[in-house]
Amino acid sequence: xxxxxxxxxxxxxxxxxxxxxxxxxxxxxxxxxxxxxxxxxxxxxxxxxxxxxxxxxxxxxxxxxxxxxxxxxxxxxxxxxxxxxxxxxxxxxxxxxxxxxxxxxxxxxxxxxxxxxx
Numbered sequence: 001x002x003x004x005x006x007x008x009x010x011x012x013x014x015x016x017x018x019x020x021x022x023x024x025x026x027x028x029x030x031x032x033x034x035x036x037x038x039x040x041x042x043x044x045x046x047x048x049x050x051x052x053x054x055x056x057x058x059x060x061x062x063x064x065x066x067x068x069x070x071x072x073x074x075x076x077x078x079x080x081x082x083x084x085x086x087x088x089x090x091x092x093x094x095x096x097x098x099x100x101x102x103x104x105x106x107x108x109x110x111x112x113x114x115x116x117x118x
Contacts, residue, residue, distance in 0.1 A: 001025065002101070004045040009105060012041040016110075019083045020101035021090060026083050028070075030110060039065050073109050080107065 001020050005027075009015035014030040031038040043061045050056040070076050087099040096102055 001046055002103075004042060004049060005103075008038075008041045008045060013038040014106065015103075016106045017080055017083045017104045018102065019086045019099070021086060021092075026086060028079055028083060035067050039067075070110075076109055080104070 005015055005018055013032055015027070016030065017026075017028040019026050027042070029035075029038055043065075047060050050060055068079070070079060083102070084096045084104075086096075087093050087102065088096050093099045
């Protein structure tokens with residue numbers, strides 16, 4: 001999954017943060033086209049690699065996805081924190097700094113969104 005995310009970061013979307021959990025993942029991205037296209041890249045890219053490299057024959061993903069549009073800096077901060085705390089809340093690890101499948105490629109608040117003190 002990490003190589004799929006790295007491959008499409010800057011190519012299909014801007015990857016800001018991610019956490020890969022045992023049965024799901026969370027991404028904070030800025031799509032270059034549509035969110036559906038970005039999700040298609042991740043799901044399709046990972047499925048292709050898993051089937052080729054692991055000889056996986058079954059389904060990998062459930063249908064659809066859930067999305068949320070970041071509205072302002074407060075919303076951004078809340079979702080960054082949610083991603084950071086997800087493995088801790090799931091009791092996979094005591095401190096998210098130690099979690100191997102988490103990354104914050106670009107924590108800076110994106111230009112063009114409403115700042116918290118607006």
